[in-house]
Amino acid sequence: MSSGQGGLASGSAVMVLEDGRVFRGSSFGAAGETLGEAVFCTAMTGYQETLTDPSYHRQIVVATAPQIGNTGWNDEDDESGKIWVAGYAVRDPARRASNWRATTTLQDALERRGVVGIAGIDTRALVRHLRTRGSMKAGIFSGEPAAAPVEELLARVNGQPSMLGANLAGEVSTDDVYTLEPEGEHRFTVVAVDLGIKTNTPRMFAQRGIRVHVVPESVTLDRIKELRPDGVFLSNGPGDPATQDDAVSLTKSVLGEGIPLFGICFGNQILGRALGLGTYKMKFGHRGINVPVVDHTTGQISITAQNHGFALEGEAGQRFDTPFGTAEVSHTCANDGTVEGVQLVDGKTIKAFSVQYHPEAAAGPHDAAYLFDRFAGLMEEKA
Template structure:
């Protein structure tokens, strides 16, 4: 077994970690964030919301089940870099086709192993997510630090165009088709349209640049509902999709948004957004659904949040908006809903991932809530 090449991880505040090259050798830059999931690394790596981020795994042992062709959440690995403490020496799983190390190398993902990820995670919790670099070609930490501080920040970044589909496509309904939904791909995960298809929804996935005309062209008489997906970047840097959503709300099209779709829904309703200190990333986050009082354990991947009041509804041009879900760890807004004056639900969104790939299935009911919303709209039009 060959001796691994040394590698450096340098944070923008000057903290340096020394380890071994893992995956592809080279140099990479991105925002350093940590993920607390104990499993699901393949889904994490292929989640487009991690575009331009260096992901630190808090679980110490990573890669033991290898990589397969069934679990990816998109067409490629999106993380800018990967940080693990103790990579598996051998992949062992009946579905495994190749090792994680080989897959990272094949896709050109630069990583580092053998560092104290616990110390790194504690540092990011105390100081906040920050720019960083991994390099197995640069041996001078100060030289690498200068490049880190000259690299792009996540705040102000509009990244949906970099991860969206180039062409529209359709995910057919399973069984009897009940509804047609236009899904704007801002970095969509494969499991999301799959969860809708399971409920009889034909999903037309549209590029992030979709116009109102593109939306109205979906289905025979326009879509029964509109969906905005998860995705990377700063919601405050996004304008086109906010305007599209406002136009759809004005027309009364039922809406459901996830993650980035929640942030853009907030902006469409007139709320602001802000960057969290270190974000929520993992599959063990407790959230309360304020409409039912139930507490769910949920999967998260977000570094920005909506700034909306928790203590009552807000009047908007489209109806009464209120916070429907809240994180029990820190009171961050985790969901919004929009109702008519009479109380009927018009649109809703959540900041977390009810498709749960990977993660618990506590929040799967939200797809049923979307079905009920579209059914109520159809009944009202009958």
């Protein structure tokens, strides 16, 4: 594919899966090679937020939408300080950016940040393959690396670490504490444990009059208590939740202190583990902004934004005893029954809760934004 008005890179590229399946296309983004777990995202829009979501660390994202890049890249919608995906695979990249907010093209953003991608492949066939066989190790090779024999490329792909057992939260977490001040009158203070937090999450808290101290994933309970929080938040993040023994131990300590707690995505798995549930790696996960979830306490169905390849064990409405009281599976996916939320209850009072999806919805529907208000309600009751 030759360079055009959108700055499309020239040259060939090849994507190799661990089972030997090969897709040949054109270079997209930076030239070179990259390794990661091949996953697919069903969102029709919001690729900038997807690419900058730390939860995608070490993953090669395949876009199911055939046309990508139409709105270019802007200076406002990043969900972190960098592009975290290991690579990007698309069918038909736009040749020009067609949005008034765009400051550059997607191709230029990928190239400038050193992200290797591939374009012009049959992403429909690739997604069907991943849905059938499951997410798997993969690599994208463009430029000089693409000229190597497929057998050599396959060996590189299979030589990389598995996502199962990957401890990645520390690689994406902040190094230092930072604070986002509330908009308007200060109501509460929340300590947000950064396991891979997205920019819009503290912003959603701030809009509700909540001061947010974002802390590293290595934070101690003593440090949290020094910040005098009204509540503790566990963020989204990448990797295998089975590796997060320290985060689980911290969560148990927070629950023992009686501090209201709210978790999303990776944080849902951490809370679930703290309450005694196991986790497992899903076949191909949920990634997109169109996943239906049932809230079994109300019967309401929300369309949600999701990005996870691991899940909690359990069934809809399951209740179980914990050292902190009775817990229950509060939400499940309407598509496949996957656990999408747990909560710790005391009679009719919720003491802690979490959901597997992203109520900050960047990008995504706003159906679940009320969960930030629910958490504020928990803190108000505690006060």
